Structures are given as structure tokens and as C-alpha cells.
Amino acid sequence: MARTQTDRCPGVLAVHQAADGGLARVRVPGGVLTADQLEVLRIAAQQLGNGRLELTSRGNVQVRGLSADGPRELSERLYDAGLLPSITHERVRNILASPLSGLDLESRYDVLPVAAAVDRALCSRPGLAELPGRFLFALDDGRGDLRGVQADVLVRAVDEREAVLSLGGLGVRVGWGEAAEAMVAASESFLVERTAQGSQAWRVAELDDGASRILDRLGLDRTGADQGETSALVPGVHAQVDGKCALVVTVPLGSLGPEQADALQQVSAGQVRITPWRSVVLPGLSGDPSERLDEVGLVTKADSPWNGVTACAGQPGCAKALADVRADARRVTPKLPRHGRPMHWSGCDRRCGKPAGEFVDVLAIGNGYVIDGERMGLQ
Ligand code: SF4
Incomplete structure (x- = not known):
């Protein structure tokens, strides 16, 4: 099917104007950030945006809630940190x-x-x-x-x-x-x-x-x-061939708060890898820092209800949203039946960011939600 629309994919320089301010998407090829780069992103989100870092399904990072002059300051900081090596090719x-x-x-x-x-x-x-x-x-x-x-x-x-x-x-x-x-x-x-x-x-x-x-x-x-299913990494400790270990950590709803980003940086061995599944990998660890990360609301256990749960931006970030889906998801997700499927929360029927394949479909309809097509009251 031929497309005729303008390519409006956001970047750091081509910022998308969302309902809650500017949204910048920082490309992270291979998903690999140094701990210092994560710190730059954390501080930039706190000082220039809404304080949180969003992980995307392509292993990139978004900063949102930027003020009018935020993108310029952000791009300068990212350039200094090696996260914006090309002005022309960033997107x-x-x-x-x-x-x-x-x-x-x-x-x-x-x-x-x-x-x-x-x-x-x-x-x-x-x-x-x-x-x-x-x-x-x-x-x-x-x-x-x-x-x-x-x-x-x-x-x-x-x-x-x-x-x-x-x-x-x-x-x-x-x-x-x-x-x-x-x-x-x-x-x-x-x-x-x-x-x-x-x-x-x-x-x-x-x-x-x-x-x-x-x-x-x-x-x-x-x-x-050569096609097949994608399999998300299971949270927890994975043994490395060099005797060290890598820890896979789920970031609930892909939204990394400043305290969580700081904890990841502190316990890392210098590198943080962003996955396409709203999680990160900490490679090269000599011990298991799960307890420290659990304390700040990150997920290091394979049986957590937060694994495989995603949500679109919702209110207040998206003008089309019929609900603050992230707040509702944080409140209700652990109580909902999953039957082994991923779950996606959407603020409207565009279902932005929905996973491939079968998933539990939680859709805002303005006065509540329908879940897999059935009206449900969320308490
Ligand atoms: S699914 Fe609807 S409410 Fe959610 S981000 Fe997309 S357009 Fe906005």
C-alpha cells in the first residue's frame, strides 16, 4: 500500500508537540547506553521534561513534557554525551x-x-x-x-x-x-x-x-x-560465559522514573542495554542487585504481573485519550486475568504501541474500559 502522509516520526530535533509538551525520541542503536549516558538522560528528563524516561518497542528512549526551549538544550546535552552523532540522520x-x-x-x-x-x-x-x-x-x-x-x-x-x-x-x-x-x-x-x-x-x-x-x-x-515469533526476555539473573551475570529488569509500563534510572546506573557495571520489551539488561555484574532494584519498583522476578504489560501515552500526554490509562493500569493490572497473554492498555481505539500477536486488549471508552470486547468496571 502506498503511503502519502508526511513522515512525522519524532526525533530529538524534530520534536513532536504532544498535549503535555514536546516529545523527543532519542535513538539508541543496539539499545546500548553507558551508565554515564543514562545519567545524562535522567537529569535531562528531570530538568527539561516531566522527569520520566519512556522505553519504546524499538529500544529507544523518549523524553516528554519539554518546554518550548527544551529541545535545544536537550540536543546540546545529547550531542555532548555522544547520543546525537548525526544531525541529518538522527531519526x-x-x-x-x-x-x-x-x-x-x-x-x-x-x-x-x-x-x-x-x-x-x-x-x-x-x-x-x-x-x-x-x-x-x-x-x-x-x-x-x-x-x-x-x-x-x-x-x-x-x-x-x-x-x-x-x-x-x-x-x-x-x-x-x-x-x-x-x-x-x-x-x-x-x-x-x-x-x-x-x-x-x-x-x-x-x-x-x-x-x-x-x-x-x-x-x-x-x-x-526467515520469520518467527519474538520472545521477550525473562526477568532475572542470566549466567554469562565469563562467570559474571546479566540481570534482566522489567520497567513497569516502560516508564522509568528518576529514582529507578538512578538505581540502574548505580548498580550497573557501566552499561545498560535497552530491550524492545520495556525492560533493560545490566551486563557484567559480579553480584545480584535485585533487592535494590525491587525497592524502587523495578521488576526482577519472572512471575511478576508487570511482565508483558504495555500502555499507550493516554492522558495527559495525548489529546485523543479518553482516560489516564497509565494511572489506571498501575492501580488495576495485578488484579486482571491474563491467561499467559501480554496486556495492552489503550486510551482510544488506535491502540498505539500494541504488541504483535494475541494480547489482552484493555480499551478506554470514556466512561470505563472494555477488556477483550467486554465492558468492565475497574475498581
Ligand atoms: S492509542 Fe489513542 S490515546 Fe493512546 S496514544 Fe494512541 S492516539 Fe493517543
Whole structure:
């Protein structure tokens, strides 16, 4: 389906004006932040925004509630912290990587250096500033956790020598030495094919026969499909191959308060990885800081009712919202039946940020909610 709308994906410089002020989205390629960068974001959110950091389904971070001169000050701070390396390409740096990459036995290849190489190559090519802000690259370290994220260009590790590059389910084998270049070349071919079709598509899937035509342009023979389900990381301690451990921590509703961000920074070993599942990974730990994180309302247990719960912005951030869904979700979620499904709270029937696949649908209707289509009073 051809798109004709203007690409309004927010960035740090192209801030979205929401009902509660400016909303800036900070791209974090590979989801990797240093502890110092997290501190910069925490302080910026406190001094320039509403104090909270929102984690997105693409492993990025949002600051909202910015005043009129907030974006300028924010962009200067992010530039100094190395979080805004390109003015022209900031919105196209959408690169997911397996959050436990390089840490445990399931990781067949550490894809984080490849993610960094893709980022550098993207930012170095002027024409790629034209990529839509929704175009998504993903690098799966072989465990299969990112196979279902609906990336436009996905690379999944086979072993230490080879990977499968796939577009829209069509896959080709590539060596690691050429993987970053192949991903970037695929995005360039997307733009060429988009122009050839007279389209303003944002995603490969929106082009007519897009995946096949892009592979043809690259001269690559497809070898088969490579799609599957995405599996969220389970909170708790994961053993690393080097004897240390990584802690997976769920951030309830993906909204990180200042005290929580400070606690993560304090207990980290210098790095915090943002996942696509509203959680973070603290790699390289020598001990288990779960108790400290539990104290500030973060979730380190696999059986917590907060795992797999998401919500749109709702009131007061979105003018369309019929309820303050986040406040209601905080109050009611632990009491609601889930039957093993994720749960998503929406302030209107656009259901922004809903998860892929089956989920418990909690929808505001103005005078209450319907849950999976049934009217429910929330006490
Ligand atoms: S689902 Fe509706 S209320 Fe929620 S953020 Fe989207 S438009 Fe706003």
C-alpha cells in the first residue's frame, strides 16, 4: 500500500508537540547506553521534561513534557554525551540488537559491533537521511529473539562465520564481513525501489513485492523464509560465559522514573542495554542487585504481573485519550486475568504501541474500559 502522509516520526530535533509538551525520541542503536549516558538522560528528563524516561518497542528512549526551549538544550546535552552523532540522520538510526548478545551460550555471534558498523555506515551516506523514521534494522545473535519484530532488514546469526539476511521473510546467506554493508545496501535499494514505484512507503512491506525486488536489485538469490515469533526476555539473573551475570529488569509500563534510572546506573557495571520489551539488561555484574532494584519498583522476578504489560501515552500526554490509562493500569493490572497473554492498555481505539500477536486488549471508552470486547468496571 502506498503511503502519502508526511513522515512525522519524532526525533530529538524534530520534536513532536504532544498535549503535555514536546516529545523527543532519542535513538539508541543496539539499545546500548553507558551508565554515564543514562545519567545524562535522567537529569535531562528531570530538568527539561516531566522527569520520566519512556522505553519504546524499538529500544529507544523518549523524553516528554519539554518546554518550548527544551529541545535545544536537550540536543546540546545529547550531542555532548555522544547520543546525537548525526544531525541529518538522527531519526533513521533505528537498529535493534539481541540484548544478551555476546554474553551467554545462546549467543552464536556478538552482533553489537555489527550494529555499530551499520550505524556508522548509515550516518556516513547523505542519501540515507531520506529513510523513513519507521524503517527498522534488527540484528539477532542467533537465539531467535528478534525474528518476530517485523524489521525491514533483519540479520540473524547462523554461526561465527555466517548470517541470514532477510527482508519480508525472504532470506539470503551472508558472511559477517559483508553483513553491515549488505544491510545498508538493502536500505539504499529500498529508497531506489520506492522511487521506481512512485511510492512514499515507510516500510519494505508497503511496497509492491518490495522484498523480492530489493533482493533482485542487490543481485542476491533468496534461499528461504526467515520469520518467527519474538520472545521477550525473562526477568532475572542470566549466567554469562565469563562467570559474571546479566540481570534482566522489567520497567513497569516502560516508564522509568528518576529514582529507578538512578538505581540502574548505580548498580550497573557501566552499561545498560535497552530491550524492545520495556525492560533493560545490566551486563557484567559480579553480584545480584535485585533487592535494590525491587525497592524502587523495578521488576526482577519472572512471575511478576508487570511482565508483558504495555500502555499507550493516554492522558495527559495525548489529546485523543479518553482516560489516564497509565494511572489506571498501575492501580488495576495485578488484579486482571491474563491467561499467559501480554496486556495492552489503550486510551482510544488506535491502540498505539500494541504488541504483535494475541494480547489482552484493555480499551478506554470514556466512561470505563472494555477488556477483550467486554465492558468492565475497574475498581
Ligand atoms: S492509542 Fe489513542 S490515546 Fe493512546 S496514544 Fe494512541 S492516539 Fe493517543
